[in-house]
Amino acid sequence: MLVSLRDIIKSFGGGLKVLRVLDGISLDIAEEFVALLGPSGCGKSTLLRIMAGVERADSGSIVTAPNVSFGFVFQSPTLLPWLTVLDNVALPLIAKGVDKHLAREKASKYLSLVGLQGFEDFYPTELSGGMRQRVNVARALVVEPTMLLMDEPFSQLDPLTAEALRAEILDLWLSGVTTVKGIVMVTHNVEEAVLMADKIVILTRRPAKVLKIVEVKLPRPRDRRHKDFQDVVDMVYEYVSA
Template sequence: MTASSESRTGGTKIGIRGVSKVFQVRDSAEVFTAIEDVTLDVREGEFLTLVGPSGCGKSTLLDLVAGLAAPTSGEILLDGTRITGPGLDRGIVFQQYALFPWRTALANIEFGLEAKGVAKKERAEKARHYLDLVGLTGFDQRYPHELSGGMRQRVAIARSLAFDPDVLLMDEPFAALDAQTRESLQEELLSIWEKTGKTIIFITHGIDEAVYLGQRVAVMTSRPGRIKQVIGVEFDTREGDLRADPAFGEYRHQLWTLLRDEVAAARAQEVAGVG
């Protein structure tokens, strides 16, 4: 990231304080700990990427921030207030597009605005604005089955942005896309972030994606997931092919060094059948 994008971040937007989540194993007296004693601050206006091995609890942590589940211990604060459930101050984009198949692209984007009681004319105007923002001008009357995977994910992002949440939570939103579409949407998302100033938490398995998008990258351990280290990412410029920048390779190597043992531990857990 450029120095200018770093300097625009403010104070703490999301405070994760000593959070653990324990699940009961179905039809068993056993429990397993998904995440344990996670403490992390996300700054206002920051783009934070979260990376870790499969099964380390990344999605669980995002669900807790979204208010879709409650921590077993600890607390999560948004602007200093404890999160106790879902809210329109947080938008969520999942890996699967989760669009309503019976609604057009425009009507899908209007959904959150309907929940806020926005008048019909204003809903349509805002929805078209966000269609334009994600590069889908002219596709307002298309249904999800008439759109490519990348287009559907653009609609999902526009829908989350349209009701103007303070925070955008993204759970591997580009994982199912081909490489070219994924890189195109990464560029699009960075452009949207620059224009809107949203606070973004972005989960990914990809080290390259984590470095490319994040101002900071939080690395999680194998289960039970903890925050192993948080790395600041800063480039002198974003001109040209960022992935060819020597600094990009250095950040990538640093992250893989942190993750290598965690990935091996996660695989060992799978082989051993550790629940």
């Protein structure tokens, strides 16, 4: 197991304004692709941040295997507009004290992997939304993480760009050219979860509990038009709309 969460509880605020967000979440993540699916505001981003260790749970435990590290693709745009694409991607390494030359070399390697060779010296505003999201993925990969955590990485993209990037990320992961062993992706798109994930964790409304875990056994690459695919989609919708 890469990460095990047990009975994670989290509230925000205090006094009369206390808001319970996570209500005892337990989850095991192995070398697999896990989709976290749940209604807006139920606590998906909070759960991902707790997993990455950037937010603290009120109670419960998180156990990670030795040497597990995280790369994060955030829900909201976080590229720095005054830095070039290359320097944006190199930033997490530089922040960790890696030599600037080496950091840029690594950044360049991961930009190539996401198909952005030749755009190193561009600024984020000079890129399309899809290209910017590739930069975000490269910046998550540059720290050479064991786990890639992605928070609705495709929700801001047009359908064709999103579909292309989904396939590329699956390819990168399945081909083993990166260090990533496990992926956790937040989504509220049922079809996207069935297309990509080995395991779909369906969360309830806030305060979130695990409603159901659906194992997706369909062979890859998956065909959205196949009847078996549609059957899984229908089954997941049953839980989501319950």
